[in-house]
Amino acid sequence: MVSAPPAVQAPFSVPARARAGKRLSIVAPCFNEQEVLDLFFARIEEELAKLGLDYEIVCVNDGSRDHTLAVLLAHHQRNPRIKVINLARNFGKETALSAGLDVTTGDMVVPIDVDLQDPPELIGQFVEAWEAGADVAYGVRVDRRADTPLKRFTAQGFYRAFNRLSDVDLPYNAGDFRLMDKRVVEVLRKLPERNRFMKGLFAWVGFRQEAIPYARPERAAGTSSWRYWKLWNFALDGITSFSTAPIRVWSYVGLIAGVLAVGVAGLLVLRTLLFGRDVPGYPSLMVVILMSFGLQMLAIGSLGEYVARIYQEVKGRPLYVVMDRYGFDDAPPFAGG
């Protein structure tokens, strides 16, 4: 019997992978999520059972102030494939995610929000994309109806600014919800920076990436812990870690201002010589002084944003501190990153 020739995939042909015998790691950062966890585990375990993969669910308790840890441990008792990392305090979602990624053992890794805004049904499609050769399959939100108009507007502005200013392109409306091959996760683990802007890092690593569209539902329970001030700082982190444009632009602003100033000075001298001294130009003087003061403050401020981040990196503190681990074979590390 003659076997059919392998199908050629454009634009490149990659060896097809098979899921048999492979393990999937789910990473779920949890911050004050006691209400939603039961529902989350019910949904995700149902999906995982369909996939025909071995799996583990690594839950990172990010310093929750409610009974999240107790609920997680109850689930760990019930299903030992649910593992729990308890961080020593709230380190923020990005860091909690890193803590989880650092301990995964799967051939594929999927970070997911526990509020069910990342629909677990999509994981099946991610795995199919992985089998077809994608190293990263990421969810893209086709509509942001669940968000307020202000959030949609600011998100749009952020993506536009980020992509204009930095060398890596953030895909619009892609979150952390994705499936990554083991080797992509290896690269992420090796990145030394303390400042974990995961969206940017995910895009920075490259590899064969494939977008999978989905509609993002509303939070199943509880409230989002992201407020606008936090989102603004998140955006600043993103832009400063992936672009040096805001700090470099000041040389050009200064240069243009300097050239203009010389021109204006020349005109003024000429005018004084030709027509003599006229009415003192108080308003124009004030305008120039205030404007240059504003520009200088902006320039110093943008320097500060970078210097502060250099300071963070130079201190070289561990990214996070692990207090306890449940369901892992090896001894708990004191800290990681």
Ligand code: UDP
């Ligand atoms: N989260 C976390 N640490 C934090 C804030 C959030 O681990 O300091 C987790 C949270 O439990 C959830 C995910 O990050 O699983 C997304 O958080 P949220 O739903 O509040 O964000 P949004 O959906 O509004 O982006």
Ligand code: MG
């Ligand atoms: Mg959410």
